[in-house]
Amino acid sequence: xxxxxxxxxxxxxxxxxxxxxxxxxxxxxxxxxxxxxxxxxxxxxxxxxxxxxxxxxxxxxxxxxxxxxxxxxxxxxxxxxxxxxxxxxxxxxxxxxxxxxxxxxxxxxxxxxxx
Numbered sequence: 001x002x003x004x005x006x007x008x009x010x011x012x013x014x015x016x017x018x019x020x021x022x023x024x025x026x027x028x029x030x031x032x033x034x035x036x037x038x039x040x041x042x043x044x045x046x047x048x049x050x051x052x053x054x055x056x057x058x059x060x061x062x063x064x065x066x067x068x069x070x071x072x073x074x075x076x077x078x079x080x081x082x083x084x085x086x087x088x089x090x091x092x093x094x095x096x097x098x099x100x101x102x103x104x105x106x107x108x109x110x111x112x113x114x115x
Contacts, residue, residue: 033101047064052094
């Protein structure tokens with residue numbers, strides 16, 4: 001991510017969670033928001049939130065305590081559930097979707113389930 005994209009993502013997370021911008025972001029709250037708005041199971045919701053924040057496969061796998069192969073399987077499940085199998089840039093679509101979910105939560109808008 002570019003610094004501007006990282007700043008925007010952090011800002012959305014901070015606003016959606018309602019915490020001080022200088023405080024650590026509560027990933028668990030963001031995961032709950034994504035789960036409630038998307039219907040993704042807990043592990044997949046955690047994956048998309050952590051990836052949205054870091055976008056580094058090694059870091060994501062380490063935080064989830066899974067192997068790189070397991071992580072690939074999780075991504076296949078995410079893309080399948082969100083109907084992104086044929087998408088040219090599915091992770092970019094997932095990041096935009098997570099941002100929209102958190103922003104919708106902040107502003108009390110409808111329940112978008114897929115990107």
